[in-house]
Amino acid sequence: MSELSFPIPAERLIPHRPPMQLVTTLLDYVDSSGTAETIVPNDSILIADDGQLAPVALVEMVAQAVAAFCGYEDALAREDVHEGYLVGITKAECTGTVRAGDRLVIRVTRTAAVDGFAFADGEVFCGDELVASASIRVFVPAKAGEAGQ
C-alpha cells in the first residue's frame, strides 16, 4: 500500500463498499483513538422518504469508523484489509436527527482488544450536536488466535 497520509479514503482501510459503506474518510489516528467523517448522500439506502437518516445507520457508522481505525493499523503493519463483523452493542443511544447532506464526524476509542475482538466507544457529531453514541464489539476473524494486544 502506498504511503498513508491523512485524510485517508475509507475504501483503502475497510472492506465495505457503497451503498453499505457509510464512512468516507479517516481523518486522524492517535494512540487508541481515531476520527472519521462522512457526508450523508441523498441516495443513501438508509435515508427515508422525508430525507431523514435511519438512526441505526449511526450505529453502523461507529462500527465502520472502528473498522477504518483497525484498517489503518493493518496498513501500518503492511497487512491486507480484513473483514470485521459487528458482534455486539453494549449500549447505543440515538439522540439527534440527521438528514441527507449532513456532514458527520465519528470519534472512536478502542478500549480493549483481545483475540480478534475489538471493544470500542464511539460518538457521532453533526456540527456540535452529539447525535449518537455507542459502545460496541467488533470481531475480525483473521485476527482470532493471535496473542492479546
Next chain:
Amino acid sequence: MNMSRMKKELEAAAAPMTFDEESGKHARDFRIDPGFCGFEGHFPGTPVLPAIAQMLMAELVAEEIAGGALRLVGATGAKFLQVIGPNETISVTGKPRQVDRGFALDAQVLCNEGVAAKFRLSFDTIV
C-alpha cells in the same frame, strides 16, 4: 409509510405477523434474496446480512405491535452470533417491554435453528 430503501426491501421480504399466546411473542419470518440492497458492498463477493438490517427487521415487528411508526432511540445487550447470508429463512421474534415512555422490544433473530442475534431496542413513538 416513510421508510428508507433498506427498510422497504425488508418489509417486502417479510411474511405476516404471528403471535404466540403462550410466550407472548410476536414473530415475522423474512427471506432476504441476494438482490437485497444491504448485501451490496457488505461485503463484495461475500454477502453478509448487516447487523443493522436485523435491527430494522425488529423495528418492523415493533411498529406492527405498536400500531404506528417508531423512532429508534437506543439499543442494549445486542449480540450478533451468526453470519447470515442470502436466501436464509429468518424469524424475528419480539416481546414488548413495559416502559415509562415510548416503546421497547426484546427481540431475537432466529436462523439455522439457532439464535442468530438478540437485543433490546427502545423507541419513541412518532405522532
